[in-house]
Every structure is written in structure tokens, then in C-alpha cells.
Amino acid sequence: MPGEVVAAMAAGEAAGRGVVRVTLRHEGRLNAMSRAMWRQLRTVFQDIQRSDGVRCVLIEGAGEAFCAGGDISEYPAFRFDPAQLRDFHESDVWGGLAAMLDCDVPIVARIAGACMGAGVEIASCCDIRIAAAGARFGAPIAKLGFPMAPREAALVAGAVGDVTARQMLLEAATFSAAEMAQRGFLSRVVDTEQLDAQALGTALRIAALAPGAARLNKQTLRAIRKNVPLAPDQQAQAASDLIANNALADPYAYADSAEHREGINAFLAKRAPVF
Numbered sequence: 001m002p003g004e005v006v007a008a009m010a011a012g013e014a015a016g017r018g019v020v021r022v023t024l025r026h027e028g029r030l031n032a033m034s035r036a037m038w039r040q041l042r043t044v045f046q047d048i049q050r051s052d053g054v055r056c057v058l059i060e061g062a063g064e065a066f067c068a069g070g071d072i073s074e075y076p077a078f079r080f081d082p083a084q085l086r087d088f089h090e091s092d093v094w095g096g097l098a099a100m101l102d103c104d105v106p107i108v109a110r111i112a113g114a115c116m117g118a119g120v121e122i123a124s125c126c127d128i129r130i131a132a133a134g135a136r137f138g139a140p141i142a143k144l145g146f147p148m149a150p151r152e153a154a155l156v157a158g159a160v161g162d163v164t165a166r167q168m169l170l171e172a173a174t175f176s177a178a179e180m181a182q183r184g185f186l187s188r189v190v191d192t193e194q195l196d197a198q199a200l201g202t203a204l205r206i207a208a209l210a211p212g213a214a215r216l217n218k219q220t221l222r223a224i225r226k227n228v229p230l231a232p233d234q235q236a237q238a239a240s241d242l243i244a245n246n247a248l249a250d251p252y253a254y255a256d257s258a259e260h261r262e263g264i265n266a267f268l269a270k271r272a273p274v275f
Contacts, residue, residue: 001027003071005040007048010058014200018055018207020048023062024122030068031061033118035088037071041096041122045103055207055214057103058199059126060110066135067119072144075264079146082255089149089252093118097155100125101222104215106206110199111135112192116174121152124159127218128206129185130199131177132192137185138174145263145273150251160185 003026010019022044024031033041048054061067078084100107100122109126111119117139123129139156141148148156148169157165164183167173177189190198206214254260259275266273 002034002036002074003027003029003031005037005044007044010200010203014204014207017204018053018211019200019203020054020057022048022057022059024060024067025062026071027062029071029073030065030114031063031119032068032071033093033122034071034074035092038092038096042099045096045099048105049099049103051105054105055211056203057105057107058110058203059107059122060199061112061119063113065113065119066109066111066115067117067122068114069117069119069139069141072264072267076268079264080256080261082250082252085255086252089152093121093149094151097121097125097152101155104218106214106218108199108203108206110195111177111186112195117141120156120160120168123185124155128187128202130195130202131180131186131189132195133177133189134192135177135189136174137168137177137180138172139168140172140174142169142172143263143273144267145257145259145261145275146254147251 003024005022005024007020007022009015010017010021024033024037026032026034026037045057048057078088106128107126109123109129111123111129111131112135113132115123115131115135115137120137120139139148147153153165153169156168160168160180161183164175164180164185168175175183177186180186181189188198262275263273
């Protein structure tokens with residue numbers, strides 16, 4: 001199974017109140033994002049954007065993790081070819097993330113367990129992030145022999161901060177929920193047993209308020225960010241412009257490099273990479 005991203009109106013006490021649960025589900029892989037899941041994420045949020053009845057989105061991972069990153073088992077099939085690698089990041093991944101960033105409906109992230117790589121990227125697109133005390137955050141892809149794509153790096157740096165982004169990407173550092181709250185990434189940290197109630201309660205409070213005002217607020221905040229240096233979407237566009245104008249070396253030229261192959265092959269072989 002390549003995993004799935006599913007959306008459903010919240011049930012129970014949230015029934016009929018305009019809260020949609022979006023669930024990342026990839027059994028046995030800590031909800032790692034497959035190519036199919038990135039495409040589904042885009043479709044789900046495009047549909048939500050077009051829906052007048054949705055007042056808040058609650059995004060979560062199935063089971064005990066939010067999202068452990070990308071599905072590395074798929075990588076040998078496409079990552080070593082520059083054209084396919086570019087298509088993966090610019091179409092599949094950024095397509096999903098852009099749909100979230102363009103969504104005018106408030107998005108609450110319920111984060112438990114692993115929130116790594118792709119998980120941090122997805123969380124960076126959310127308006128409010130609530131995490132369990134035991135959650136862990138990072139993007140240790142340096143261990144896999146490849147960098148973060150420019151637009152994704154711009155998004156993450158804008159959300160977690162430059163210092164934290166550099167530690168994640170250059171040092172392969174991971175952080176606790178408490179540390180990420182101190183660094184301004186999380187709205188709050190709660191005990192694991194309180195996470196469901198806290199996240200749903202936040203979504204319900206948002207849903208009880210004026211939905212038109214919420215959408216306008218998100219549109220306004222998005223417009224403001226475009227005029228503020230180092231805003232996530234501005235950084236992403238700037239990175240894209242640098243590539244288009246050939247001011248930045250082709251960010252996907254490393255596709256067939258020895259260290260890229262070594263990092264992924266070592267992970268799949270469950271051994272330490274030799275760079």
C-alpha cells in the first residue's frame with residue numbers, strides 16, 4: 001500500500017460543526033509520505049478550499065506518529081534522475097504544500113510522535129500547531145545524502161526560524177516538542193493523553209467563529225507576508241526565481257551523485273552510510 005491522505009467530516013461532538021479531519025495514513029511506515037500521498041494531499045486541500053461548509057481543518061497522522069518523512073523505499077525508482085527528481089519536488093511535493101498554503105480555511109495540526117522531514121514541511125503550512133510532549137521534530141536528510149529542495153527549505157526556515165533550520169539541515173539535529181515551542185514553532189505542548197481533546201477543542205473554537213472573517217484573515221495575513229522580508233512564501237518564490245534566472249545552480253543536479261545513492265542505499269540496507 002502506498003499510503004493515503006483522507007478527509008472526512010469530524011464525528012462525535014464535532015459533527016455538523018464544519019470541522020474536517022485530514023489524516024495521513026501509511027501503515028508500518030509512521031505515515032511517511034509516498035508520491036501518491038503528496039498528490040492526494042493537493043487534491044484534498046483544493047477540495048476543502050472550494051467547499052463553503054468547511055470551517056476548520058484538523059490534520060493528523062494515523063496511529064502514534066504525525067509523519068516520519070518521505071517514503072524512502074520509493075526513492076531508488078526516481079531520485080537518481082535529475083528530471084524525475086525535479087518533477088517529484090516541484091510537482092508532487094510542492095503541489096501538496098502549495099495547496100495547503102493557498103487554503104483559506106484555518107488549519108490546526110495535531111502532532112504526536114515523529115514529525116520529521118515531510119512532516120515538518122506539512123506542519124509548517126498549518127496555522128496552529130499543537131503537539132504531544134513526546135513529539136520529536138527534525139529533517140535529518142543529510143544522513144541520506146541529499147539536501148532539502150529550495151522551496152521546501154524556504155518554507156521550513158520561515159516557520160521554524162533560520163537557526164533551527166540550519167541545525168536541522170546541517171547538523172541533522174532533532175528537537176523535542178518543548179524545544180520547538182520555545183523556538184516559536186508550536187502554539188502549545190500538552191500531555192499525550194490530552195492531545196486529542198486539546199486539538200479538537202481548538203478546531204471547534206475556530207469553527208464556532210465567523211467563517212468568512214477567518215478566510216479573510218488568512219488572505220490578509222498571506223498578503224502581508226508577501227511584503228515582509230523572509231516570509232515563507234516570499235522565500236519560496238525567491239528561491240524559485242533564483243533557479244529560473246540561473247543565479248542558483250540546478251538544485252537537482254545531485255540526483256546521480258555517489259553520496260545521494262550511498263545515503264539512500266545505506267538506509268534501505270539498514271547500515272551506516274559512508275560518505
